Amino acid sequence: MHGKAKKSRRLRVAIYAPHFAEYSYRLAAGLARHCDVRLVLNRKDANQQWNLDWIASSAPFDARVRDLSLRRYGAIGLPTSFLDVLAFRPDVVHCHECPEYFTAGLMELLRLTNLPRVLTVHDAIPHSEGGSGTNSTEESLRGRMRAAATHITVHGESCIADFRRASPDYKGGITSSIHGVLMVPPADVAPVQATKGRILFFGRMWAYKGLDVFLDAIAILAARGVDHHAIVAGRGPEMTRLAARMSMMPTVETIDRYISPEDTSILFQSAEIIALPYKDATQSGVLASAFGNHRPVVASATGGIPDVVTDGVNGLLVPPGDATALADALERVLTSTSLSAQLTDGARETAANQLNWDHIADDLAACYRRIA
Numbered sequence: 001m002h003g004k005a006k007k008s009r010r011l012r013v014a015i016y017a018p019h020f021a022e023y024s025y026r027l028a029a030g031l032a033r034h035c036d037v038r039l040v041l042n043r044k045d046a047n048q049q050w051n052l053d054w055i056a057s058s059a060p061f062d063a064r065v066r067d068l069s070l071r072r073y074g075a076i077g078l079p080t081s082f083l084d085v086l087a088f089r090p091d092v093v094h095c096h097e098c099p100e101y102f103t104a105g106l107m108e109l110l111r112l113t114n115l116p117r118v119l120t121v122h123d124a125i126p127h128s129e130g131g132s133g134t135n136s137t138e139e140s141l142r143g144r145m146r147a148a149a150t151h152i153t154v155h156g157e158s159c160i161a162d163f164r165r166a167s168p169d170y171k172g173g174i175t176s177s178i179h180g181v182l183m184v185p186p187a188d189v190a191p192v193q194a195t196k197g198r199i200l201f202f203g204r205m206w207a208y209k210g211l212d213v214f215l216d217a218i219a220i221l222a223a224r225g226v227d228h229h230a231i232v233a234g235r236g237p238e239m240t241r242l243a244a245r246m247s248m249m250p251t252v253e254t255i256d257r258y259i260s261p262e263d264t265s266i267l268f269q270s271a272e273i274i275a276l277p278y279k280d281a282t283q284s285g286v287l288a289s290a291f292g293n294h295r296p297v298v299a300s301a302t303g304g305i306p307d308v309v310t311d312g313v314n315g316l317l318v319p320p321g322d323a324t325a326l327a328d329a330l331e332r333v334l335t336s337t338s339l340s341a342q343l344t345d346g347a348r349e350t351a352a353n354q355l356n357w358d359h360i361a362d363d364l365a366a367c368y369r370r371i372a
Contacts, residue, residue, distance in 0.1 A: 011035040011368055014090035016081070016106055018042040018068055019098040020122070022182050022261075023285075028061050030180075030361025035368065037061040038088040040081050042068045048258075062088070068102055082106055091372045094118040097145050099138040107148035116371045119149035120177070123282045124162035127208040146170060151371050153177040153364070155283035156307030162282060175367050178308065179283045180357040181292030185265045192269035194295070194344075197228045197334055200271035202264075203286045205236030210277035210300065212238070215245060215252070216323035217277070217330060222251055226331050233259060233267060268293035272340060273333045279320050281305055291351040296343030298329045308354065314346035 013035045017024035021041050028039040043065050066081040078086075085093060085106065093115055095103050110117050126139075146152070146167050152174045154163050160174050185191065201214050211232065218230050232239070232246060233255035246252045259267065268274065274290040276299035283304045290297050291308075297315035299305050311317040316332065318325040333340050353359065 011092060011365070011372055012088060012090045013037050013368060014085045014088050014093045015039045016085055016093065016095045016103065017045075018081075018096075018100055018102050019045050020096045020120075021046040021048075023179070024096070025059070025063075026180055026182070026184075026357045027361060027364070028063070029059070030357040031365055032061040033358065033361065034365035038084065038090070039063045040084045041065045042081075044068070048261075068100075078109075079105075082109065090115065092116045092118060092368045094120070095145070097121045097123075097142060099141055101141065104141050104144040104148070107145055111148050116150050116368075117148060118151045118153060118368070118371070119145055120153045121146070121159075121163060122155065122179075124154055124159050125166045125282065127206065127280060151175065151367070153367075154304075155179045156304035158307055159282050159304045162303070173371065175364075177360060177364055177367075178354060179285070179288050180360045181288050181351045181355045182285055183261060183265050183268060183289040184292040184351075185269070191294075192266050194272045195229070195270050196272060198271045199228055199230045199273050199275055199330060199334075200267060200295075201230065201232045201234075201275045201277075202267065202289075203234045205234050205238035207238055208279045208281070209238065210279050210321070211242055213277045213279070213321055213323050213326060214275055215242065215249065217275075217326040218249065218252060220324060220327035221331060221334075222249070224327075224331065226334055228330070228334055229253065231255065231267070231271070264289070265293055268295055271295055273298055273330065273343075275326070275330065276300060276305070277318070277320070277323075277326050278302055278305070288355060291347050291355055294344060294348040294351060296333070296340075296347045298326065298333065308350070310346070313343070314350045315343055 013031060015024050015028055024039055028037045031037050046065055064084045093110055095107055097119055107117055150172050154160055155178055157176050160176055203209060205211055221228050228251055230252045235256055239256050246254050268289055274295050274297045276286060276297055278300045281303035299309050299315055300320035301317040302320045309315040309317055316329040318329050
């Protein structure tokens with residue numbers, strides 16, 4: 001071979017994210033080590049998680065924040081956010097499956113090109129009660145996005161199996177890409193020490209999250225005389241439906257309001273254990289936030305959760321819908337200092353390795369090169 005080998009050109013990757021702002025930002029930061037990245041965010045979604053001026057000035061990649069809610073269009077009649085993607089001249093476009101028209105519209109527009117279209121499917125099968133994908137409009141949007149995708153990523157091997165069952169006609173490639181850590185506290189901020197006996201149940205309160213199962217387990221702990229303090233933090237239909245019951249439970253504290261990212265991180269760190277008694281699930285941002293704040297979990301062995309939670313290592317797994325098993329697992333952690341410390345170390349190790357965004361981006365960048 002004569003002469004020097006030609007240096008390969010860096011891939012250009014556009015990430016379009018009307019939702020999942022923090023997920024997309026952290027993925028883009030990891031990919032920027034390998035690729036030229038343009039991230040297009042929805043102002044309303046991103047504004048709930050960061051200072052937008054900080055995003056524009058500090059992101060290690062090209063970040064654009066657009067107002068999708070006002071349906072702003074450019075000079076040629078396309079949404080400005082679409083033009084951000086097209087003008088970047090990407091080699092790969094990466095979108096999220098989410099219940100809104102912009103992503104479906106962009107992916108269908110890109111079908112007129114030869115660009116690879118990667119779609120991250122967060123919930124291969126809609127949740128049983130509440131959440132996205134449970135009405136005809138969202139079902140239609142999901143079908144349009146999947147039909148337009150040339151490659152799918154999901155969060156774990158079990159989610160690949162779920163996707164194949166839900167979309168048996170899909171002929172493109174499918175890759176497992178684990179959900180990385182979220183709500184990571186800044187490195188220059190001192191960590192908050194966990195409060196002994198504190199259990200956190202956090203998130204959007206849909207029925208599939210198992211709040212009723214959690215309350216049954218807390219009642220069992222109280223009857224057994226196990227010292228504990230349960231915090232239920234979030235908003236949603238179940239918070240309203242079960243409000244009267246929770247008000248009668250002396251060891252349960254409710255936080256029914258918007259919680260800032262800073263306060264959320266403190267809330268996670270102040271807990272000894274995070275409870276995820278989901279009745280069904282594919283993946284969980286709450287789980288990613290728990291490990292991001294180095295807190296172990298007691299979680300249902302359902303969907304993609306066992307792909308991340310190793311029983312006895314970074315958390316404990318219980319059968320979904322089993323309040324007694326949930327109470328037993330919580331009691332084990334609350335009454336054993338050594339077990340609590342062991343699981344906390346495991347959560348920290350998982351965050352640094354399996355759920356580390358740089359590691360996730362390394363694998364995804366290799367996937368982009370194969371399909372570009």
